[in-house]
Amino acid sequence: MGKVIAIFNQKGGVGKTTTNVNLSACLAAKGKKILVVDIDPQGNTTSGFGIDKNTVPFSMYDLLIDNVDIYQCIVNTSRENLFVIPSSVQLAGAEIELTGMENREKRLKNAIDKVKDDYDYIFIDCPPSLGLLTINSLTAVDSVMIPIQCEYYALEGVSQLMNTIELVRENLNPKLEIQGVVLSMFDGRTNLSIQVVDEVKKYFKGNVYTTIIPRNVRLAEAPSYGQSIIEYDPKCKGAEAYSEFADEFLYLEEDINEGVI
Numbered sequence: 235m236g237k238v239i240a241i242f243n244q245k246g247g248v249g250k251t252t253t254n255v256n257l258s259a260c261l262a263a264k265g266k267k268i269l270v271v272d273i274d275p276q277g278n279t280t281s282g283f284g285i286d287k288n289t290v291p292f293s294m295y296d297l298l299i300d301n302v303d304i305y306q307c308i309v310n311t312s313r314e315n316l317f318v319i320p321s322s323v324q325l326a327g328a329e330i331e332l333t334g335m336e337n338r339e340k341r342l343k344n345a346i347d348k349v350k351d352d353y354d355y356i357f358i359d360c361p362p363s364l365g366l367l368t369i370n371s372l373t374a375v376d377s378v379m380i381p382i383q384c385e386y387y388a389l390e391g392v393s394q395l396m397n398t399i400e401l402v403r404e405n406l407n408p409k410l411e412i413q414g415v416v417l418s419m420f421d422g423r424t425n426l427s428i429q430v431v432d433e434v435k436k437y438f439k440g441n442v443y444t445t446i447i448p449r450n451v452r453l454a455e456a457p458s459y460g461q462s463i464i465e466y467d468p469k470c471k472g473a474e475a476y477s478e479f480a481d482e483f484l485y486l487e488e489d490i491n492e493g494v495i
């Protein structure tokens with residue numbers, strides 16, 4: 235059975251999209267069948283895979299608001315094992331439209347449940363907010379992966395984030411788990427980055443991945459070419475880090491499946 239994971243932190247610019255695009259691409263290259271769901275109206279994950287969100291026949295908006303069948307919304311990225319449900323500009327209005335709809339928190343879950351068994355992993359790129367699009371995502375998933383940027387105020391908003399997860403557990407998705415915390419944009423030349431790693435590890439105890447994603451300019455460049463980092467520059471430090479991260483992710487998943495964790 236496939237596992238559904240939200241990549242979530244309501245703080246903006248912490249590396250959610252970068253992690254989603256590159257972890258998904260690395261896992262697909264390692265033979266896992268991946269569906270990436272872009273529920274962020276900014277649509278950066280969609281364009282990060284080179285998909286033009288203005289020309290796709292159906293998008294996340296159509297799925298959530300117009301009940302278009304999920305199978306019709308899935309786009310083949312032309313990369314082996316990698317599929318995307320694209321975002322679109324209309325999605326920004328969906329937050330308001332959802333408010334008056336029946337089953338408004340469960341519309342994504344109801345759709346995703348239909349395709350869950352077709353993939354090894356489904357990753358949802360959440361917007362940097364705590365509105366209904368995020369609530370739909372947290373309701374649809376088995377677990378939450380939290381990227382945290384190694385910068386000032388890294389832990390700012392984290393208690394609010396944990397409260398949101400707890401509220402969703404209590405009201406909508408009792409089995410929601412923390413998949414793990416991934417530290418991003420690490421700069422080993424600064425004490426600040428090193429301090430943030432310590433603080434985050436203390437706060438989240440055993441839940442932080444060992445692999446740390448460095449600040450690497452190639453990671454910032456790749457999206458403008460519509461490529462993941464393993465296509466754009468497979469030998470750069472960013473590509474090495476995401477490939478290692480994918481290995482660690484899979485290793486821990488095996489332990490979870492075998493009941494070790």
Ligand SMILES: Nc1ncnc2c1ncn2[C@@H]1O[C@H](COP(=O)(O)OP(=O)(O)OP(=O)(O)O)[C@@H](O)[C@H]1O
Nearest residue numbers: 246247248249250251252362419448449450453454
């Ligand atoms: N490891 C990295 N090294 C260098 N630049 C990075 C790295 N990770 C992300 N970036 C850049 O930082 C910016 C923010 O990253 P990203 O879009 O992944 O964050 P986000 O959390 O998805 O943002 P938003 O909250 O707006 O959706 C982007 O310009 C991205 O290219």
